[in-house]
Amino acid sequence: MTMVGAEAEDEHWLDDAAGRLVRPYTVSNGRTAPSTPMELLSMVMATGRAPNGELEPDHAEALILCGSPMTVAEVAARLRLPAVVTKILLSDLVDAGAVRTRSPGPTAEPTNTAVLESILNALQRRL
Template identity: 60%
Template sequence: MSVAAPQDGPWLDDAAGRLVRPYTVSNGRTKPSAPLDLLSLVMPTGALPAGQLGPEHSQALGLCDGRPTSVAEIAAQLRLPAVVTKVLLADLVDCGALTAKAPGFRHHPTDRSLLEAVLDGLRRRL
């Protein structure tokens, strides 16, 4: 069994995929403590998280790299379900390491052009 390279993240195996179920990352929690949706933007505050957080928390914080980043982008980079990513990001908001901002809609959130723009942005990032 060959374990994936570190850039693929911990707990990945080339043949088997993720070795740890996604919901163990969030300790089984499925409801974030902060109101986040896929288009919410999070940004690091510069404060270090207080307490012990998991490696996925550190990865999520590292993906923000000083600019507003959407929950959807972070979920795609972490290869985690959106609800698990929201829980991780809410933990970081709660400890003061991130701020979150709801998106300002010029369009309806299910507007086709908006969804296509999000998809194009995700494709460019991946």
């Protein structure tokens, strides 16, 4: 049985067992650093403003996830992308005015085990 059109193209880039077959640097257009600095514990949320032009699929999915506040780490886990690639996608959305970020508060130190356990528990509940 042969596939035609978009179905054949999707079959080439997706695999049910392996997941995404597109390299992460392709998603970020080869960029290795976000234009907006953010941490894994930074909160991101959609502003309600629509970015100019059409969004790439990964940008659109990230924007949908930002409909409710969540951390950069949560967005990365849901997109199943490396954190640095997710930061690049989110910084593109920040530059477009579609997403805003908030740095973690002083109580959310990266070495604070209570915060890390809370994030891990939240990720386990969602995935």
